Amino acid sequence: MGAPPDVTGRDVLATDVPSPTPSTETPSDADADGARSADFDAWLSINGSDLLRFAFLVLGDRQRAEDAVQEALARTCSRWGRVSSAEDPRAYVRRMVVNADISWWRKFGRREHPVDTFGRPREGTTVDDADPATVVTEVDAMWRLCADLPRRQRAAVVLRYYEGLPDAEIARVLGCVEGTVRSQIHRALATLRARLSEQERHHG
């Protein structure tokens, strides 16, 4: 089992209190806010697509992915100065996406638009020289099996096998220790292996 691991503490950051009226802002406050916003926008232009892809792969739904990323980025923008100096903002945003609370969305009256959840891949997406029909079937099956994984296992799998992050980075995103990351991935692969095998035997 090894030495007892330490649990990473929660991420808590000071908030920037919004100014009640524009007229109370001093020119230096406005300049600082403008500079932070420009810096945030520049960072967002580079990282926005990656964050949306990550959110989609973890949440399995385009609308939820957009909502989760928008809310997470809005919060990140509000405390950009502290976030960008304290840690990797991508890890910060990813963590919020993984922990996104569906009930929170409902509180804000969001309407979830029905979309294909974990739907079939588009045609022509085979990527190697195996039998295209087999590849599409396996990919389709795997996508549906991923939907059944617990969210944190799914996030760990996406971070390793799509983002290619080392376990230490994954642990920072998920707010856990590396041992937990490996455990999550081990369980996910065991589940996927067993269910793929079961499906193949059923259709074989």
Place this chain on the structure above:
Amino acid sequence: MADWSPPDDRTADDHVVAVLERTLATYAGQAPPAVGLPDRVHRTRRRRTLVQTAVGTSAAIAVAAAIVVPMSLGDETESVGPAVDAPDPGWRWESYAGVELQVPDSWGTGTTWYPWCGGQVAKPYVGRPIGVVPLVACSEATLSEAGDRFVWFGGSDAVGTTTDAEGWVRETRRLGELTVTVQLDDPALAERILDSARVYDAADWAGCAADHPLAATSDDLRPEVPWDVAAGDVVLGGTVCRYALPEVSPPSDGMDRPPSHIASRSLTAEEATAVRDAVAAAPTGTGPNDPARCSADRARGDEAIVVKLSTESGSRELFVRYSGCDHHGVDDATTVRKLTPETASTVFDAALLPPLWSAVLDDVFAPIVGGAEVVTVPRGAPRPTPGGPI
């Protein structure tokens, strides 16, 4: 039916990983585009601004009804939402004094050292060294003869493993300063529970620290950041953290006091909002109290609860006092409100209920269903298997 096997000479794991990588790469192409994302983010941020005022040149314009005035927050911290570490499906987290582990969700909660002859335990349970045990002296018995299934935090067993011929196992491990003991007739389940155990300090699975300033004193202490629970702040989630207060006469054995955290509960946005509403609706002032029932140094009792609510203004705390005989109520550091049955029903669950309470709080706690308490049945009655139906 043909057995499934991976193509060529690759191992099953390699094949699964290859398919997984291919799947993620394929579906990543279906992600929503980032076109217009900066504009949407800034619109979202503007929509979340809490205060809007309009001032005319010659006359004040009435402020809209739903105004919330941001307080001077100083150097406080904000939670970005409950950072809950979700357990495996069908399992739940249990934490105590700096050690947390997972158990099947069907297990109950009870008391460490519960004597096997004190009554047959009806279902597996998680024991904490807090509570009432029958004053009985049990004779020697094998594990299967005693037949209780449990995880104990802080038991007195030495580290090691005991088994018997009927397949029972009792194993104790030490994590930090605390021991964890599992006794089951399922060695694989016992191992899985023990393997899930880990230490925590700053935050357990729900976000509760192993210690809190509230637990460092039996004197009056208020939340660090004053706020107004009745102001209607939007609540996004929360955590309930139960702590032990210092003993009046601590043992003079020179040992450091163990971490004070007892148990946790994670609140969804709805549950946290219900807490806010129940507390806000309670009458002001402390109570119900019965100060004649205890001495002044025991007035605040053995334990207290910190409710941490994640609001759009930041993380806010409520101190809930319910132990001892006096100073009961809920404090947001601006106003103390009485502890009502409605408040208690939103804050407490089975793991958070105190083992004892003053009679003056009977009406507060009695309605709370204690479905997860240790339930004893006559010896010889059929018992369920671990994790099975109760």
